[in-house]
Amino acid sequence: MSSLPKRIIRETERLISDPVPGITATPHEENLRYFDVLLDGPSGSPYENGVFKLELFLPDDYPMAPPMVRFLTKIYHPNIDRLGRICLDVLKNNWSPALQIRTILLSIQALLSSPNPDDPLANEVADEWKNNHDKAIQTAREWTAQYAK
Amino acid sequence: MGNVPGKESNGNNNGNGSMSTAAFTREFLGGDGNLNGQITGGLRYSSSRKGKNFEDPVVRQRRKEREIQKNKYRNKQIMNLVVKINENVDGGYLAPYDCYKYELDYETDIVRDLIINRELSPFFIPLQDFNENWTNDELINYILNNIKLHENIKPGDLEDNFEDPNEHRLHVSASSLKRKQIKIQKMKMKENAAELQNTENIKFLKDIKNKERDNDNNNDNDKYLQIPSNDLLIKLYKDSEECPICFLFYPKYLNITTCCSQPICSECFVQMKRLEPHFPHDEEDNTRDDEDKDPNSLISEVVKCPFCAISSFGITYTPPKDIRVGIYGKCLPGEYDSNDSNNSDNDDDDNDNESNEITELDMEDPFTKKKIPAVNNNSNNNNKEKKDKSPSIITIDQIRPDWEQKLLSARTKMARRSAAATAMHATSLLQGHSGHNHNTNQCPNNNNNNNNNFRSRGDSNRTSGSQLEAILIEEAVRLSLLDEEERKLREREKERRRK
Numbered sequence: 001m002s003s004l005p006k007r008i009i010r011e012t013e014r015l016i017s018d019p020v021p022g023i024t025a026t027p028h029e030e031n032l033r034y035f036d037v038l039l040d041g042p043s044g045s046p047y048e049n050g051v052f053k054l055e056l057f058l059p060d061d062y063p064m065a066p067p068m069v070r071f072l073t074k075i076y077h078p079n080i081d082r083l084g085r086i087c088l089d090v091l092k093n094n095w096s097p098a099l100q101i102r103t104i105l106l107s108i109q110a111l112l113s114s115p116n117p118d119d120p121l122a123n124e125v126a127d128e129w130k131n132n133h134d135k136a137i138q139t140a141r142e143w144t145a146q147y148a149k
Numbered sequence: 150m151g152n153v154p155g156k157e158s159n160g161n162n163n164g165n166g167s168m169s170t171a172a173f174t175r176e177f178l179g180g181d182g183n184l185n186g187q188i189t190g191g192l193r194y195s196s197s198r199k200g201k202n203f204e205d206p207v208v209r210q211r212r213k214e215r216e217i218q219k220n221k222y223r224n225k226q227i228m229n230l231v232v233k234i235n236e237n238v239d240g241g242y243l244a245p246y247d248c249y250k251y252e253l254d255y256e257t258d259i260v261r262d263l264i265i266n267r268e269l270s271p272f273f274i275p276l277q278d279f280n281e282n283w284t285n286d287e288l289i290n291y292i293l294n295n296i297k298l299h300e301n302i303k304p305g306d307l308e309d310n311f312e313d314p315n316e317h318r319l320h321v322s323a324s325s326l327k328r329k330q331i332k333i334q335k336m337k338m339k340e341n342a343a344e345l346q347n348t349e350n351i352k353f354l355k356d357i358k359n360k361e362r363d364n365d366n367n368n369d370n371d372k373y374l375q376i377p378s379n380d381l382l383i384k385l386y387k388d389s390e391e392c393p394i395c396f397l398f399y400p401k402y403l404n405i406t407t408c409c410s411q412p413i414c415s416e417c418f419v420q421m422k423r424l425e426p427h428f429p430h431d432e433e434d435n436t437r438d439d440e441d442k443d444p445n446s447l448i449s450e451v452v453k454c455p456f457c458a459i460s461s462f463g464i465t466y467t468p469p470k471d472i473r474v475g476i477y478g479k480c481l482p483g484e485y486d487s488n489d490s491n492n493s494d495n496d497d498d499d500n501d502n503e504s505n506e507i508t509e510l511d512m513e514d515p516f517t518k519k520k521i522p523a524v525n526n527n528s529n530n531n532n533k534e535k536k537d538k539s540p541s542i543i544t545i546d547q548i549r550p551d552w553e554q555k556l557l558s559a560r561t562k563m564a565r566r567s568a569a570a571t572a573m574h575a576t577s578l579l580q581g582h583s584g585h586n587h588n589t590n591q592c593p594n595n596n597n598n599n600n601n602n603f604r605s606r607g608d609s610n611r612t613s614g615s616q617l618e619a620i621l622i623e624e625a626v627r628l629s630l631l632d633e634e635e636r637k638l639r640e641r642e643k644e645r646r647r648k
């Protein structure tokens with residue numbers, strides 16, 4: 001294991017000294033590329049009052065390659081599948097090395113505020129979201145109350 | 150791909166007088182009918198290989214030569230990533246500081262030339278820390294105690310990240326063996342490069358220390374001409390700038406994006422590359438296997454600006470006019486004196502009464518230590534021409550020109566894979582065909598569980614022998630078109646390299 005690049009050290013320092021409201025990211029002691037993330041569900045969304053656990057990993061070629069992020073808490077969302085994988089363009093083809101851990105986590109928070117059922121990762125959820133919107137919101141709320149504690 | 154149909158036995162039952170399917174398959178896939186071999190065996194050799202035992206000695210010879218060429222190229226790429234004290238331009242170097250895994254795959258020759266021609270910022274040694282309130286003494290003190298020519302290489306750093314999934318199999322295929330062999334060869338090259346780098350590192354550190362000591366004793370400093378003078382270090386690092394991507398501090402002479410005027414260090418620039426060829430996002434369809442998609446819809450997208458996401462991403466480098474050191478410069482880094490206007494471009498109109506001090510390195514081989522006084526030769530005119538020219542825009546495609554080849558390879562690979570699937574389909578249809586004569590148009594049930602592997606256009610219920618051949622011919626034509634395209638591209642590439 002090579003030593004940590006300055007970019008990762010600085011990002012980690014800033015995440016701790018100047019945290020984003022509603023988001024904490026804490027590196028593991030034994031692997032500083034691996035972060036435990038806690039994300040507050042945005043207010044006004046069905047995820048409000050929920051605290052979601054995610055894991056974030058910085059691959060060897062970060063920041064040339066995007067961080068790998070996954071929800072650990074169960075969540076009902078058209079762009080997040082059962083395994084917690086997230087369909088978000090900046091985590092894939094639209095990644096830019098000028099983006100950072102903090103910008104990525106903010107994008108994920110924004111995705112909770114405005115789901116995109118036309119570009120789904122979880123097909124059944126997306127169908128429900130489009131065809132039976134009220135029920136979908138209701139389920140998302142229930143899951144939040146049940147799992148995102 | 151578990152179920153590979155046998156080769157000869159079924160084709161003979163075809164009985165309609167035309168070429169048997171197996172033979173046809175063999176013909177256009179160019180192999181020995183072992184479809185698995187075709188799929189995993191890579192595309193380059195499949196068209197020329199007629200089974201190992203019958204290999205034409207001429208073909209084998211050519212293949213060997215190509216192998217040697219490839220190896221030479223690999224070695225050159227790796228050795229070009231070694232930072233050498235004597236290979237410096239404007240106070241920076243021709244190879245990156247911290248990419249010591251030797252996995253970087255930009256065209257090193259192109260990047261070296263761009264730096265030598267001052268069209269791309271050289272690879273400066275980065276500072277981990279910098280404070281603009283430092284006095285010159287504090288700055289020099291920090292630099293002398295902290296810089297290295299290149300990041301230290303630790304054991305284990307050279308390990309290949311790439312793990313061949315077939316390596317631990319009981320039955321090792323020829324191509325897997327070859328990959329393993331290449332891996333071992335590459336490791337040797339990397340170790341050689343690392344050893345050379347360590348030697349350069351040690352020399353750099355020793356020279357920097359000794360130079361300070363000799364300076365104090367007022368000794369002659371000619372020994373350390375390639376080690377930057379303190380004046381040069383102050384000049385370079387006085388107003389250091391942070392690269393917004395790696396967060397390291399560099400001399401303020403970084404590359405600038407043409408779209409949004411952001412700085413980017415060369416180390417970050419050379420690491421950027423196109424994504425692997427992929428299907429357009431709106432065609433991403435999880436319900437379909439990649440095998441069922443049209444290979445020609447694979448795309449490769451140009452690298453976008455990391456800061457403003459525009460697709461016409463390019464950078465320019467404006468070399469500092471008052472620092473002209475190193476290759477094709479006016480003096481060596483150890484000779485730089487901030488009070489001496491000879492190190493700069495500003496006095497171009499001065500006549501060459503002091504030209505003996507002006508040093509210029511051999512044009513053909515810029516790395517020999519031989520100095521050629523620039524008296525009345527053309528290089529001054531060249532310099533002037535260059536000075537008047539507006540800086541050229543450098544793109545990622547320019548330093549990684551292989552993207553087109555990569556895209557074509559991906560398409561061909563996919564086409565071959567689906568051709569193999571079609572052939573399997575065809576063969577299994579014929580199996581059914583011969584076994585159930587009373588029911589010629591139906592695909593037998595025992596093949597149904599394989600159907601999802603097959604290409605959808607070969608509708609299994611209505612395929613007759615002639616339709617089968619039509620499918621196979623279509624595949625063959627498609628492959629040969631791709632081959633032709635690839636051949637043309639290779640020729641263009643050769644042409645480019647010759648220039």
Ligand SMILES: [Zn+2]
Pocket residue numbers: 392393394395396397413414415416417418
């Ligand atoms: Zn950088």
Ligand SMILES: [Zn+2]
Pocket residue numbers: 406407408409410454455456457458459
């Ligand atoms: Zn830009």
